[in-house]
Amino acid sequence: MTDAAKLSIGGKDFDYPVLTGTIGPDVVDIRKMYGQTSAFTYDPGFTSTASCQSTLTYIDGDEGVLLHRGYAIGELAEQSSFMEVAYLLLNGELPTKEELAGFSTTITRHTMVHEQLAAFFRGFRRDAHPMAIMCGVVGALSAFYHDSTDIHDPVQRTIASHRLIAKIPTIAAMAYKYSVGQPFLYPDNSLSYTGNFLRMTFGVPAEPYEVNPVVEKAMDRIFILHADHEQNASTSTVRLAGSSGANPFACIAAGIACLWGPAHGGANEAALNMLREIGTPDRIPEFIARAKDKNDPFRLMGFGHRVYKNYDPRATVMQKTVREVFDSLKVSDPVFETALRLEEIALNDPYFVEKKLFPNVDFYSGIILSAIGFPTEMFTVLFALARTVGWVAQWNEMITDPDQKIGRPRQLYTGPAQRPYVGLDQR
Numbered sequence: 001m002t003d004a005a006k007l008s009i010g011g012k013d014f015d016y017p018v019l020t021g022t023i024g025p026d027v028v029d030i031r032k033m034y035g036q037t038s039a040f041t042y043d044p045g046f047t048s049t050a051s052c053q054s055t056l057t058y059i060d061g062d063e064g065v066l067l068h069r070g071y072a073i074g075e076l077a078e079q080s081s082f083m084e085v086a087y088l089l090l091n092g093e094l095p096t097k098e099e100l101a102g103f104s105t106t107i108t109r110h111t112m113v114h115e116q117l118a119a120f121f122r123g124f125r126r127d128a129h130p131m132a133i134m135c136g137v138v139g140a141l142s143a144f145y146h147d148s149t150d151i152h153d154p155v156q157r158t159i160a161s162h163r164l165i166a167k168i169p170t171i172a173a174m175a176y177k178y179s180v181g182q183p184f185l186y187p188d189n190s191l192s193y194t195g196n197f198l199r200m201t202f203g204v205p206a207e208p209y210e211v212n213p214v215v216e217k218a219m220d221r222i223f224i225l226h227a228d229h230e231q232n233a234s235t236s237t238v239r240l241a242g243s244s245g246a247n248p249f250a251c252i253a254a255g256i257a258c259l260w261g262p263a264h265g266g267a268n269e270a271a272l273n274m275l276r277e278i279g280t281p282d283r284i285p286e287f288i289a290r291a292k293d294k295n296d297p298f299r300l301m302g303f304g305h306r307v308y309k310n311y312d313p314r315a316t317v318m319q320k321t322v323r324e325v326f327d328s329l330k331v332s333d334p335v336f337e338t339a340l341r342l343e344e345i346a347l348n349d350p351y352f353v354e355k356k357l358f359p360n361v362d363f364y365s366g367i368i369l370s371a372i373g374f375p376t377e378m379f380t381v382l383f384a385l386a387r388t389v390g391w392v393a394q395w396n397e398m399i400t401d402p403d404q405k406i407g408r409p410r411q412l413y414t415g416p417a418q419r420p421y422v423g424l425d426q427r
């Protein structure tokens with residue numbers, strides 16, 4: 001790549017430095033462009049714009065590669081744990097045994113929520129969507145933990161980060177319990193992060209709850225697969241909210257709100273609903289035809305990705321995990337057969353091949369979550385739980401970045417030019 005990019009505008013030439021990362025595309029540094037040329041760049045959806053420098057996550061969408069701090073997602077999902085990945089994302093290196101034990105203990109000690117939060121839950125309707133509850137309750141944490149909202153104090157930032165990672169499973173489980181009318185369960189810190197979450201969700205005070213190790217492992221793996229995904233919509237939302245100096249609880253609540261959308265975190269719910277609607281493999285051609293029809297808004301949910309133009313590496317792990325969970329729970333779901341067949345048909349269809357549309361992480365995750373016993377409304381909540389780690393790590397990185405400024409995109413104005421006000425009696 002050249003070391004400078006040339007721009008010719010208004011009869012004048014300008015040079016802009018080209019920055020090179022460790023791997024991945026170079027970026028043209030246009031920070032001085034407006035000052036020199038009085039022109040902005042136009043890039044709706046930020047398809048060609050790098051909004052920050054980051055050391056956390058690397059994606060090569062063409063090759064189907066996802067790395068966290070340099071480690072491949074497949075290796076992390078197979079050999080690591082969610083706590084280890086959380087430590088890695090926050091601190092930059094895999095923990096030693098002692099560091100992991102210390103980190104897990106710290107997180108464990110923050111799992112309880114202020115007792116008054118339980119009363120806060122009761123203000124919601126029982127039929128509220130759990131993501132609506134998550135937005136409200138996580139945002140409200142800043143009202144309970146004043147001593148960790150000073151973003152300029154690194155100790156407070158660390159405490160807030162640990163609190164968010166530790167309390168989000170408790171809040172997610174409470175959102176579920178509230179919707180089914182069962183009592184909240186306090187955390188049991190003798191269990192793992194994931195085991196504790198499963199118990200708070202599916203246990204009841206009337207009897208002991210035994211964590212199924214295969215389900216625990218599968219759930220932990222799902223959390224790993226969703227932990228971070230560089231500058232996606234919700235992460236960019238967290239960074240943008242944080243760029244104004246907003247406290248971390250408010251920023252994570254903003255991320256949760258963004259994640260809720262069906263084009264982002266809501267897609268696994270939509271994918272499972274679609275697979276259930278298809279029902280049996282013989283109906284697949286009908287749905288494939290609809291997905292290809294320009295006049296039909298229907299899309300194959302769980303297919304395609306803004307960045308991956310190859311098989312999403314997380315979908316590979318997810319497909320394997322479906323089999324493990326089914327074997328362990330001795331269940332099957334015809335929807336899995338439909339999903340496998342749909343994938344096979346789509347991957348051999350020129351429409352999907354030419355547009356490079358492959359299954360994404362959401363295609364199979366709903367099938368596992370449903371087998372474990374989660375209702376579809378909880379799927380995005382689980383995504384938010386796991387992604388909190390990435391959001392928190394990205395937020396910390398942003399706060400300590402010397403180049404950090406308040407996020408303030410520009411626009412191409414296409415409204416009326418200045419015109420005189422017309423009095424009400426003359427309109």
Ligand code: ACO
Pocket residue numbers: 262263264265267291292298299300301302303304305306307355357360361362
């Ligand atoms: N089914 C059918 N056609 C599709 C699909 C699909 N799932 N996805 C994209 N296409 C087609 C589009 O119609 C478009 O066709 P055209 O070029 O003839 O107009 C072309 O492929 C490119 O699609 P875009 O929407 O421009 O691609 P973009 O990168 O903006 O969208 C997105 C990516 C939003 C994920 C899209 O593929 C989609 O809607 N998929 C279904 C929803 C989904 O699974 N979302 C989960 C994303 S993963 C996550 O958030 C964790």
